[in-house]
Amino acid sequence: MVKHWSIATFLLLLLATLYSCRALSEDERLEEYRKRGYTWPPKEEEYVPNTKEWKERSKHRLHQIELIDQGDGERYQGFMLGVYTSLLGRSFTDYGWGITKAPKAVVDILQKRLHDGLSAENQNIESAQTCLDHGEGQEPLFFDDPNVNREIVDALLPLHEAWSGVDLIPNNSYGLRVYRNESSLLMHVDKTDTHVISSILHVGHGENDEPWPLVIEDYRGNVNEVFLESGDMLFYESSKLLHGRPRPMNGEYYSSLFSHYYPKDWDYETINYDNHIRVPAHWYQGIQREEGDTTPKLVGVETTFKEPECEHGWCDLQRSLKWHNVEAKYGQVFSGDKQYRTLNNIPSEESFQELFSDKDEL
Ligand SMILES: *[C@@H]1O[C@H](CO)[C@@H](O)[C@H](O)[C@H]1NC(C)=O
Numbered sequence: 119m120v121k122h123w124s125i126a127t128f129l130l131l132l133l134a135t136l137y138s139c140r141a142l143s144e145d146e147r148l149e150e151y152r153k154r155g156y157t158w159p160p161k162e163e164e165y166v167p168n169t170k171e172w173k174e175r176s177k178h179r180l181h182q183i184e185l186i187d188q189g190d191g192e193r194y195q196g197f198m199l200g201v202y203t204s205l206l207g208r209s210f211t212d213y214g215w216g217i218t219k220a221p222k223a224v225v226d227i228l229q230k231r232l233h234d235g236l237s238a239e240n241q242n243i244e245s246a247q248t249c250l251d252h253g254e255g256q257e258p259l260f261f262d263d264p265n266v267n268r269e270i271v272d273a274l275l276p277l278h279e280a281w282s283g284v285d286l287i288p289n290n291s292y293g294l295r296v297y298r299n300e301s302s303l304l305m306h307v308d309k310t311d312t313h314v315i316s317s318i319l320h321v322g323h324g325e326n327d328e329p330w331p332l333v334i335e336d337y338r339g340n341v342n343e344v345f346l347e348s349g350d351m352l353f354y355e356s357s358k359l360l361h362g363r364p365r366p367m368n369g370e371y372y373s374s375l376f377s378h379y380y381p382k383d384w385d386y387e388t389i390n391y392d393n394h395i396r397v398p399a400h401w402y403q404g405i406q407r408e409e410g411d412t413t414p415k416l417v418g419v420e421t422t423f424k425e426p427e428c429e430h431g432w433c434d435l436q437r438s439l440k441w442h443n444v445e446a447k448y449g450q451v452f453s454g455d456k457q458y459r460t461l462n463n464i465p466s467e468e469s470f471q472e473l474f475s476d477k478d479e480l
């Protein structure tokens with residue numbers, strides 16, 4: 119009898135503990151905030167990375183977030199994103215993005231898949247994605263091959279490790295996604311659990327299409343518009359840096375494969391818990407805009423943002439740097455300092471030929 123009673127108590131206590139970890143009351147959350155010595159505004163040394171330009175940019179964004187006047191839900195969501203990207207999320211590289219050339223063997227099988235897909239009679243439509251807008255009847259197409267994608271995400275692992283400088287775990291390669299006319303993608307960051315170091319491998323676009331930029335901010339205060347060519351692969355720190363395609367596409371098709379990795383020592387549970395704790399108490403009330411404060415208005419949309427007062431919903435487009443025809447070769451990576459760096463200890467480009475030579479796609 120006594121034994122049963124104690125097991126029941128133990129289970130109840132366990133449940134209570136689990137429950138309280140998941141749903142801290144606001145008082146408990148703020149208690150933990152104080153215990154950790156957090157302040158608002160954050161201390162200068164808390165910004166990650168701690169560059170002057172990133173601090174400036176982060177302070178601006180966090181101020182826009184406290185000014186959000188839609189509702190407390192949007193402000194809380196905004197602070198979660200802002201606190202992670204500005205303060206808590208780890209950074210890996212100087213700029214947070216870089217362009218390389220994907221191995222030819224991988225590009226070849228993806229181009230074959232793209233062209234087979236485009237000429238097939240029945241085309242698969244991608245399931246609806248948040249942040250993605252498109253012309254009427256112009257939903258993105260989706261040309262999937264899960265087994266080959268799995269092999270690709272594994273094969274490209276050493277390139278992503280060489281670029282980021284850490285050991286990674288592959289999550290997935292997603293695609294091919296084929297955007298169509300008048301598509302646009304809101305500025306956003308990716309899931310912090312598994313999408314930390316990522317790449318966009320651009321497979322192809324319509325011959326007469328207007329060049330269509332990927333927009334990505336970086337740690338050095340720049341906002342970059344990157345125009346990719348077929349076979350270019352853009353590495354980026356996907357959970358830290360806002361990126362998207364806010365300018366509407368004008369063309370026939372634009373296709374890419376997205377690959378996602380996260381560090382071997384990634385402790386998402388802790389990161390997510392810390393993220394909640396670091397949100398300041400005034401998420402609930404926000405702050406009043408002072409007279410003369412010309413900070414552009416930020417609006418929460420699903421899990422991300424938009425600046426409705428600016429063209430294409432993103433003010434930074436007015437001061438972006440444009441990158442065309444970056445001719446990085448396999449094994450090199452080009453970034454915001456205009457240098458081509460060597461990716462060390464990666465497999466030879468020929469070794470991918472062997473890896474993918476038996477694909478019936480070829
Ligand atoms: C990728 O991450 C998702 C969670 O975001 C998980 O459900 C899935 O199992 C992961 N896939 C692999 C192959 O690790």
Ligand SMILES: *[C@@H]1O[C@H](CO)[C@@H](O)[C@H](O)[C@H]1NC(C)=O
Pocket residue numbers: 299300368369370
């Ligand atoms: C894309 O849409 C624009 C605007 O409606 C139109 O002018 C253009 O011809 C379209 N392009 C293609 C390739 O369909």
